[in-house]
Amino acid sequence: MQIPERVPVVPVRGSVIFPTMVMPIDAGRPVSVRAIDAALNGERVVLIVSQRDKEVESPEADDLYSVGTLANILRMRKNPDGSVQMLVQAFARARVRRYEGAEGYLTAEVEPIQDVPGDEVEVRALFREVQERFAAILKEGKYLSPDVAQYIQKLEDPSQLADYIAFHMDFKLEDKQKILEMANVAERLRRVLVLLDAELELIETQRRIQQQVKEEIDRNQREYFLREQMKVIQKELHGEEGEEEVEELRQRIEELNLPENVRKEVDRELGRLARMHPDSAEAAVIRTYLDWIVNLPWNTRTEDNLDIERAKQILDEDHYGLEKVKDRVLEYLAVRKLRYERAKRGEIPAEEVNKGPILLFVGPPGVGKTSIAKSIARALGRKYVRVSLGGVRDESDIRGHRRTYIGAMPGRIIQGLRQAGSKNPVFLLDEVDKMGQSFQGDPAAALLEVLDPAQNKEFTDHYLGVPFDLSEVLFIGTANFPQLIPAPLMDRMELIEFTSYIEQEKLEIARRFLLPRQLEENGLSKGQVHITEAALMRLITHYTREAGVRNLEREIGSLLRKAARRILEEGKKRVRITERDLEKYLGPPRYTPEAEAREPQVGVATGMYYTPVGGDIMFVEVSIMPGKGQLILTGQLGDVMKESARAALTYAKKNAERFGIELEKFEKSDIHIHVPAGAIPKEGPSAGIAISSALVSALTEVPVRHDVAMTGEITLTGRVLPIGGVREKVLGARRAGIREVILPKQNEPDLRDIPRNLQRDMTFHFVENLDQALDLALVGGLAELEARAKRAKRARARRKKTQPAAQA
Template sequence: MTTDKSTTLPQSIPVCPVRGSVIYPTMVQHIDASRAISINAIEAAMQGEKVILIVSQKDKDVDDPKGSDLYDVGTACNVLRVRKNPDGTVQMLVSAVSRVKVSAYTSGDYLTADIEALPAVKGKAVELRALSRELREKFDHVASGGKLSAENVQTIQGKEDAGEMADHIAFNLDFTLEDKQALLELPVVTERIRKLLTLLDTEQEVQAVQARIRAQVKDEIDKNQREYYLREQMKVIQKELNGDEGEEGDEAEQFRAKIEALNLKPDVKKEIDREVNRLARMHPDAAEATVIRTYLTWVTELPWNERSEDRLDVQEAAQVLDDDHYGLEKVKDRVLEFLAVRRLRKERAERGELSAEDVNKGPILVFTGPPGVGKTSIAQSIAKALGRKYVRIALGGARDESDIRGHRRTYIGAMPGRLIQGIRTAGTKNPVILLDEVDKLGSGHQGDPSSALLEVLDPAQNQHFTDHYLGVPFDLSEVMFIATANYPEQIPPALMDRMEVIDFNSYIEQEKLEIAKRYLLPRQLIANGLKANQIAFTDAALEKLISHYTREAGVRNLEREIGTVARKVARRIATGEVKRVKVTDKELERYLGQARHTPETEGKEDMVGVSTGMFYTPVGGDILFVETSILPGKGGLVLTGQLGDVMKESARAALSYAKSNAERFHIDRERLDNSEIHIHVPAGAIPKEGPSAGGAIATSLISALTGIPARHDVAMTGEMTLTGRYLPIGGLKEKVLGARRAGIKHIIMPKTNEPDLRDIPLHLRSSMRFHPAETLDQVLDVSLVGGLKALETPRGEGGAALPPKRKSSRRAGEARA
């Protein structure tokens, strides 16, 4: 055994740690240094003997290595050239000299190492020759696999020294850091070659597997898709070596596991499995893969079989509704009836007398009424009473069918419709879904969303509702749908036919007062940081707030005004001006300014040609005055006050009725034909429409034509016909409440509207007198001073009744002298 001559080296030299690489003797390499510990070591080497130790870190993630983080064997190198880069890094060109063993590391601004050279030992000549020959053959076989460039292969094959050749092979092949370090630590050439031959055998096996993989993948992919080919190759490699199907395979398997857990129907599962298989075969970065991944995410997050258990305790539900809302007795009764029926159905289903589908069937409720009366909030209370999730879908202004059915997946940015989105948000398949403002649905060139709702709201069809995005049916039969609308006449008839209407009437002043005290005032105190003992509203203040500062059917504006007062009181308390405030009706003007609304009051006296009617708007009822003047002219009818077509027709009908009864009512036909009749309904700036003012217009007109005053304490509502019939109208409760607020004591109404009086609280009915009428004669008998008797009595100028004619004392046929 012979030994090469050792290179003379300093006993202690600076250390430059490197990450993930090993350098071998006889090599010339560039080393890039960016860490302070390495740059300081290079500078120390240049100031000394220009010798540096290159040694690998055990863990490449350590940024500030100590001696314990480095291997004990490295490579001593001569520094040939050093160049500093503008970014502060240093590039060093070194020539590797010898393997060295480190006996100790010393820390400082940089590491230094006490070293001793490991002389190269070649071993037995015959053994070395045989190993060298074997090494060349194996290297030639490995190099034929294309792992190395032709230049590197030629350089390695030109090495005469077996040790140098082994070192260059180890450096250029893709071995692990541990294997390369192990080769560095073997100074005996024969042992180093044996270790290297083992690594080359492993590399040959890897190349053989790669060749088999290429053959398997080649038939499955498009040769032009280079990136796809590499990805597929990686999947097969991982399956062959590690038994792992790869990241993409894992993603598909995760979706499959989630789909299995959903317990879907066979036809639905078949369609979704097809999409999962497409994803598994597809390149993960392809645009179509992203679409499929999003689709599968939607599908797996839907609650296909998740339900919330219904609480069907009717008494508890009644308590929840009473706690959350004041009044609305009809609405509460209908909701409790729904719960009672659902409970009885469930009990029968548990006994096997009904199927689950029959239990879930039920009417679609639509809450109709003016804004602010509690339609939306009572839907929340229903969900709370049932123990179900609550989802609100605002349909106001929706003009696209895809809002309901979703977009097809062929479109960019496609997504499910609002119903499926709401179901996913709820997390259960039986939530309470509020379709808010269903009367505000529009239609455009994208389709009619109200038509799309026909399937959704039909209990016989919605168990197979198919969203365009999902492409598979989703069962909506267990969803409790509640719709709201301000104007039910604007809902398409086909859609209205599928729903049960529950009317929400406007609140009367007493109800608003109770709502303000129970709900609005406590809520606004919390919102404005006030305590109950810091502010108090008198009932008179709240009543004035209701009548003089708000005009609405609901209580939204009332809550805003209470909040305004509360904020101003909060400011006074915060500045220390007062500690507590009692808000009275006289102090409201201090906080809110002058009253915005002055309710109409009854006339002060009976007047000719002035009658009192009643009207109803979404913000409540009130009275109006109809004024008629008879003026000299060529004849004709003048109507002012922004009257709608129906009210104009009522005026013409009243004039026709007066003409047809002119002789009976002792109206001068010549005066009627040669006069201009002017009918005005103040206030002129407010548009007015509807047939219910027919009685009031007829009373005003006949009063002006006959000179008989109309009673100021009587208000009337009803539609008249040419033959004098008095027909029913709507909104009687609101009209009566408005008339009572104006001080009216007598109400004329159509007899067919008598059942509507039951909606009016008894204490209000008892303070007024109602006059049901079937004909206009009955209306005039009450609305005119003196009634029908005064009309049918001959009158002189100004409407005064003429004295009865004396009977002649002569017998008929007796001649006068």
């Protein structure tokens, strides 16, 4: 018959159809239904081709074999659900030259394959052998129905015999496809013969195994039957329990109102569970998976409380100070409230309300980063979840393990949401800077998707395998050292800095929060122990040195425990702890703040330094001694501090004539710069002014003022550059008794961070160059130094004039 130029393709799964067969075919997939409709509108010829993978729902050209069967559509009936039932008659093998897509189905350009008879004697011999092997298989009586078997045995065409046996026997799809692709009849018969031999060998092996099993049963017949009966009883009982469990899970899944793509995956897993034995290992894995699904808050959320006044009150109740942080939190609430009101009026989409920044709290330990996140959750009326990322080195801690692994679990993000029971909690990612990397992946990279508002709406945990919406979660991170956080992750977060507490803030925190809490924890009532304000202040300055208040709370607890012991042993009703009692209870002071120098000294300048636990002063000492022009640096100075010392020396050499310093002095002297407390490493550029002042003082023998502290970075040309930690440095100088401070001009705005009551009795000088700094630091000022230099220069000139006369 005439074959059309392009033939519609009907893909089939798990089956191969051979020529001369008349077969009913059920088609339900759109790609097949459209192809059948196209064939009916044309020559009623279709190409039936097997899929390589039967799981593929919408096959394309690469998913199909290149050889199929051409067939005529004899009858066709459409069902109400859109599926099609048709009767086809296959009439030829066909090789596909090219597949093409057309309006939702595939068409093929085909070339019919004609049978090649082969050697007649060989074909006859193979024909007989195949008939004998097929008859031997039929004797087993369980492979084919009698009608089909009788029909095949009566076939006289070798080609048809090979095709029909291949179709009706339980061969693999790949073997059937190979037989379809063989044009040579002899080769086809030989292939079928090999497969029949393999089947006979398998039958013989099964018979042997059955015989062995029968012998084993005969040996232990009674015990075996009893055990089998017990198994059947247990199976029946567990089967009922399994059905109840599946039905319960199905009801809970219905109540969740899951997204369509999630529901499809969950229904598939639930169907697998229903078909499995409840005691199988695979059933346990699926049961655990579905348990996670039904316990996640897919649509459960808390209503936000956007009352800004209430939030301000809660933040002030829980924390003293931290004004910048509180302001930022209230700004967040204000923006969210405005968005909510606009969404109610229909001006913006509802999902826009949830958008907001990812906050990163950065600061030293103990300053309240974690606890203020709790207060934010309380102010918003949201659930609170904390996940510690310190030491996390495996990507699966964030994204979870794939279910193929033994003991697989979801990642910490999904675990936290299940713990919260809400879709929009305040989620604290603690210690973000402490994450590591290993061969198991980079957890910081896995966090990129979690913390990106544009991506986290479709966050997919490896264990769940379906997307979960994280866009409503308020993520807050904490870190001590932001420089340890990878740049791409840092870019997704808004940094809010927590500075260390000053003594006055620590005193208020101790009075308002720490002391009442420790009284309660140590079984004391409010009136039983009284610690004076002076005692608390001395406890802060002489017994603790920290940015936060954790150690201070421990020391208060220690005091209260000793007071509790006195109350019980001595029968006291009330214990009062004063400043004098601290040494009796806690021993001698552990830390003594540096004190102001007693008098101006040559070569000794007062600098200021910053640490995460607060600021203090330090003395920079310079000594000039006979030598060969070497610069000696001691006191465990870092590279940057050493560079500041070299820059100061260059500045002094450059201005030697102006300062009255003889250049020979640099060549014939060694300059030793030392910063005391040699066991403590020191680093940073901010000691530049102090080093320069001490160096010029030592070279000119003009003392440095003892009542002035200074800080600032210097350049070779004498410019003074800004530095950090001004608040802590100034308060450290004030604690040491110094009331006059030299600072870089560009740091003038930083004074706003210092409480006004602490600035009242202090004097601040802002300088732009070293000349201004030296004028303030040296006794008599720069004018007096330069005048001395001029007098010394004139004296040297007079000596030179009188020297020849004396020689004459």
